[in-house]
Structure formats: C-alpha cells, structure tokens
Amino acid sequence: MDEKGGAVPAVSTRRLTRSLAALTLLGLSGGAVHAQSSVTLYGSLDGGLRNLVNGTKAGGAALSMASNGVYNSNRWGFEGKEDIGGGYYVRFNLEAGYVLSTGANNNTNNQIFQRTSTVGFGGPFGRIDMGRQFTLQHYLIKDFEPFDFHYLSITESTAVSGGDTGRDSNGINYRGIFGPWVIRGTYAPGGVAGSVANGSTLAGGVNYRGETIKLGAGYTHRSNPLSATSSQYFSNDQYTAGGTVTVGPVDVMSGYSLDLQDVPASVHSMTRNQYLWGGVRYQVTSFFNVTAAYYDNKNKTNGLDGRKDVAILGVVYLLSKRTELYADVDYTHFTGVYVTNATLNASGHEKQTGISFGINHWF
Template sequence: MTRSLAALALLGLATGAAHAQSSVTLYGSLDGGLRNLVNGTKGGGAALTMASNGTYNSNRWGFEGKEDLGGGYYARFNLEAGYVLSTGANNNTSNQIFQRTSTVGLGGPFGQVDIGHQFTLQHFLVKDFEPFDFHYLGITESTAISGGVTGRDDNAINYRGIFGPWVIRGTYALGGVPGSAAHGSTFAGGFNYRAALVKLGAGYTHKSNPLSATSSAYFGDDQYTAGGTLSLGPVDAMVGYSLNIQDTPASAKSQTRNQYLWGGLRYQATPFFNVTAAYYDNKNKTAAVDGRKDVAILGIVYLLSKRTELYADIDYTKFTGGYVTNSTLNPSGHSKQTGVSFGMNHWF
C-alpha cells in the first residue's frame, strides 16, 4: 500500500511538471553599416557615419521566456536592451538597463496581457502597413508615427486578442502621480484586420501630458491613425495616415498639429531578395509656424542566410518652413539632403 501511494505521488509530480513546460530564449540583432549624408553638416559637406544603434535595424539583445500553465494558458516575460555596435557601449542614456522592453504577462484563449515598459499600441497597429517594417528608423518617419522619441510607454498594461482575422488592442499606462489617476497617463484602443489579400488597421491614443514636472495640471494629446496593405502576389502596396493634435499650455491657447501621410511598395523578387520604395510626408503646424518634412527612400535587402542579410538604401529628404531651422529635427540646417547607406545585419 505504501509503495502504491508513493508511485501515485510521483506520477502526480510528473504530471504537474509536464503541464509546466517552460523555455527561455536569448536573442538579438547586430547591425554594422555606414551612411553618407550630403549636406549632413552645417558647412554643407557630406557626413560619413556609423550609426550608433544600427542603420537598417536597431542593435539589441534580450531574453524572452514562456511557461505553459496548462489549459491553453501561459505566462511570459521579455527583457530587451540596446547597445552601440561601433563602441560596444550600452545604448543607455536614460539609465535604464532594459530600456527597449521590460514586461511580464499572461496569455490564453482570452488573448494576452503584458505589464511593464513596452512598445506603444501605435507601434503594433502600424506594423501591418509600415512599408519598411520599422527598418531605417533614423531616416523614415516611423518612430514619430508610432509614438515619439522612444515609441514606448512606461507603466503600461497592454492587451491583444486574436479572434479569427481580427486583432483587438487596448493599452492603459499609469501616470504614476500620487493623487491623480489621469495626470501623465495614456489610454489607447484599436484593431487590425488580416486577410490573405488585405490588411487594415485603425486606432486612437490619448495622453494626459503634464504641464510641468512640478505642476498638477495636464493637457491633452490625441492621435488618430488608420491604414492598410493590399497584397497582390509578390507585391505589397501600403498606405497610412496619422494625425496628432496636442494642446499647448493654457497661456498659449493653441495646438500643435502633426499630420503624417505615407505610402510604399514592397516587392519580394525572390525568396532572398526584396526591394522597397516609400514616401513619408510630415506636416506640422505650431502657433502659426508651419513646417514640413518629406522623405523618399528606396531600399534593397539580400539574404545570405536565414539570419544574415545585406542591405543598401538611397534616400532624399526635403525640409520646408520652420523645419529648415529646427536644430532638433534638422541639425545641419540645410533644406535638402541626400543619403546613401549600406551594411550587414545578423540575427541570433
């Protein structure tokens, strides 16, 4: 009887272990490329650089883990950091070790919920109709479209549910300010529709931006986005639109309007070679000062293997209005710039 009970206990432990299957994956990307930008300096000369965080793809490394909880449910986590390939330094100016992603979550038949520092809802939404799939981030307008400088939310709760061809999305990011649930917070909702020939997406994001670091007042920041992709054999045609309306402090009694339009074609010529062409237009209006940035870019990628690819691009950027003298958006101060990039990217 004792031996039978012991055997049953061992069988129960083995069954529990079988349900708790888990895995941890180390992954990353290394991008080594050069870029030459005509009119890239204030003196009008060309600027030859090696991008600090990758030209074609962002340099990163991270851990991703998943544990099977049984019944179709699972727990997961993701930690991801950036680095500078040319020097080996951390890409960590904000004193965040895992400044790219830091989440823990739970998934199952209901969908998936992730909590922590993560990409904005805009990022996931736009990915279905972004011509370069968030490559060449230092050249295109993808970063601005997907959520500003970092394209990520702190203190975020992100939901994604896949139901047939529909993907339902929702995000709530806490502001972290005592005594106010709204101050500094973000909430967003959207959807993607995915079929063989067409992909569609639309979403809305609202942020309650602090008036200042010490003020309890805040003002609105709204973004509306929609777009789609039409797939015809080896060719994908993409188009998108996004409008960001941000209130300025009450004393200014005005708004900042950033309108983004983009479109592109992606041609998969062979399983190893593709060509992408895209055009991005950003029109800004702030306190009666207009500015505009237009980017045209043509890029090619050749796969040496499943993990190693060669890339090259040629691009043209034109600034007009207030953008010509904007030192943040246009450090060189020249209205027209032409760039050429080439390099290698490896995944592990």
C-alpha cells in the same frame, strides 16, 4: 471498519490522512515539474555606414556608423514562456540596446532594459503584457509600414508610433486574435500622486488581416504632465488608419495619422502633426526584395508651419537565413520652421541626400 469488522484505530486514520495529503502534494508538484517552459536568447547586430550630403552645418557630407544600427536596431534580449496547461501560459521579455561600434549600452538614463521589460500571461482570451513596451500605435501600423520599422533614423515610423521612442512605460497591453481580427487595448497609469489621469495613456485599435487586404485603425489619448512638479497636464490625441493590398509578390500600402496636442506653454493653443505615407514592397525572389516609400509630415504650431518629406528606396539581399546585406538611397526636404529645428534637422539645410549600406545579422 477493518477487514475483520472491527473499528479502525484513530492512529491509522491519521496516518492514512497524512498519506493522502502527501500524495496530493506530490501530484501537484509533479504537474508543475512537467509544465513546459523555454527561454530564448535573441538579438540583432547591424554594421552599416551612412553618408549624408548636407549632413553638417558647413554643407559637407557626413560619413558615419549609426550608434544603434542603420537598417536595424542593435539589441539583445531574453524571451521566456511557460505553458501552464489548458491553453494558458506565462511569458516575459527583457530587451536592451547597445552601440555596435563601441560596445557601450545604448541608454542615457541608466536603463539596462530600456527597449522592453515586460511580464504577462495569455490564453484563448488573448494576451496581456505589463511593463515597458512598444506603443499600441507601433503594433497597429506594422501591417502597413513599408519598411517594417527598418531605417528608423530616416523614416517617420518612430514619430508616428509616439510615446518615448515608440514605447510606453508602465504599460498594460492587451492583444486578442479572433480569426482575421486583432483587437488591441493599452492603459498606462501616470503614477502621479493625487491624479489618476496625469501622465496616463489610454489607447484602442483594431487590425483586419485578410489574404489580400490588411486594414487597421486606432486612437490614443495621452495626458502629458505640464512639468515634473506640476499637477496640471495637457491632452494629446492621435488618430491613425491605414492598410495594405497584396497582389502576388507585391505589397502596396499607405497610412495616415493625425496628432493633436495642446501647446504646453499656454494649454490653449494646439500643435497639429499630420503624417501621411505610402510605399511598395516587391519580393523579387525568396532572398531579394526592393522597397520604395514616401513619408510626409506637416506640422502647425501657433500659426507657424513646418514640413518634412522623405523619399527612400531600399534593397535587401539574404546571404543566409540570419544574415542580410542592405543598401538604400534617400532624399529629405525640410521647409518652414523645420529648417531651423535643431532636433529634427541638426545641419540646418533644407535638402539632404543619404546613402546607406551594411550587413545585419540576427540570432
């Protein structure tokens, strides 16, 4: 009815309906326009030298600049986040590595963002990221890794992390923080036609973060393809646990990881990799810290033993909030079949002593 009590014409009704629909759409688009979003460019530049005694087959010292950084990995990336309301958000992360000394991309498989390539969402329930990313093991041991994943070419952190240089492709990673507890889970499909398990990864873990004590434990199962063309696969199980105790400026930490893998050649034998590590981190002042650590890896394959022991002492001095000077001295001892393992020990010498120093800047 109109103001005079008459019927409202049908044309006016349609116009009113269209106007309400337009206002509704305008309101929805206005909410999207006002959603908070941000994109951050970040990176790290590490310029360091390393001298390794017995670093060549002839027994001489090898002085080099690491292709991907001595103390920290050279990388650049984008990280974006959009707040979609109600405590929920959408995020992405693209990260690539590069060689500081030449400016070349640090990849051998034509992967631009070979370090990280993820998109995900989060909220009160936690966060889910999908794509190429660090393994669950990497995130798990961060709370009790003495050097916090620095000096990766020297320590055993990458080996303990597992995966492809500490990463999973096709990964679906969940992290939920509930008070002092962090719940973790990962599933990575193998992408092999005709088999759900072949090439897949399944992992779960938990971290506890108290004021003075941090603890963590996790399990990872991988179904590794026997070959690129085979439908068969062999299992790989890894069990990890560790913790940190903080007393004032001092952190004391240790960890243990056991990796059991079927030998691909027979699938009836077993490779046993045991990792044990411990360390002390002392924050002397707000701009100077000292870290000492020991890493031990024992391997047994088909009755043959190999062992690698690494002792390392490192210091870091902050020149500013984003620039630091670093130096380390380390000693590595190979025994058993590890002495002649060209992948682990290119020089073939049992004992090696290294000294590194340089500058690292991040933005």
